[in-house]
Amino acid sequence: MTSCYEQTEGTGYLLADSYPLLQGDFLFIHSVxxxxxxxxxxxxxxxxxxxxxxxxxxxxxxQSVDSRHSSGKKLSDIADIMINNxxxxxxxxxxxxxxxxxxxxxxxxxxxxxxxxxxxxxxxxMIDLGHIPPIIKSGIWMELWTIIIEYLNSIxxxxxxxxxx
Numbered sequence: 001m002t003s004c005y006e007q008t009e010g011t012g013y014l015l016a017d018s019y020p021l022l023q024g025d026f027l028f029i030h031s032v033x034x035x036x037x038x039x040x041x042x043x044x045x046x047x048x049x050x051x052x053x054x055x056x057x058x059x060x061x062x063q064s065v066d067s068r069h070s071s072g073k074k075l076s077d078i079a080d081i082m083i084n085n086x087x088x089x090x091x092x093x094x095x096x097x098x099x100x101x102x103x104x105x106x107x108x109x110x111x112x113x114x115x116x117x118x119x120x121x122x123x124x125x126m127i128d129l130g131h132i133p134p135i136i137k138s139g140i141w142m143e144l145w146t147i148i149i150e151y152l153n154s155i156x157x158x159x160x161x162x163x164x165x
Contacts, residue, residue: 005038007068012041016049023050028118030056030111032091034075035067043078044071054118055079056111058087085110 005011015038021027027046031039034057043053055075059082067074076082085107092102126133134151 006036007038009037009041009070011038012043013045016042016045021046021049021051026052026054028054028056028115029075029079030107030115031075032058032061032085032087032107033065034062035065035069037069039075040067040069040071040073040078043075044073047078053079053081055082056085056114057082058089058091058107059084061087061089061091064089083114085114 027042029039029043034040034055043055046053055078057075059076062074062076066072087105087107087110090102091105091107093106094104095102123133
């Protein structure tokens with residue numbers, strides 16, 4: 001089902017409008033190919049609002065496919081910085097003799113590692129500058145949504161550190 005949404009033009013703009021993206025924020029977008037309309041439009045909408053866009057993709061995979069957006073653009077054409085996750089075309093790494101395609105995608109674990117490393121470095125730099133950045137704690141307890149909503153309401157339009165799309 002998500003493939004349907006990510007391949008439908010207009011979805012990226014709707015997604016961008018559902019978050020309070022403000023000039024000076026940054027947006028981290030992870031897409032293995034970077035070619036689907038939702039990702040392209042999300043990056044376009046962010047750039048239109050003055051948001052710094054960091055993209056994560058597989059350079060090898062992205063270069064081997066065409067954009068699915070009517071503009072012909074991919075994430076790599078829009079983002080301010082692109083990070084290559086080194087994933088091979090097809091985003092899977094294990095062969096079984098009985099199966100035609102490889103299994104075990106590698107982009108998710110690599111992407112999370114890169115995103116969390118960036119978050120750690122950003123937090124470190126903010127602290128070095130004398131700012132304590134807002135960090136949303138793990139949601140293992142029952143009051144998670146109440147805490148998150150109260151917290152997000154308390155920092156409305158100040159800054160957003162981390163957006164997971």
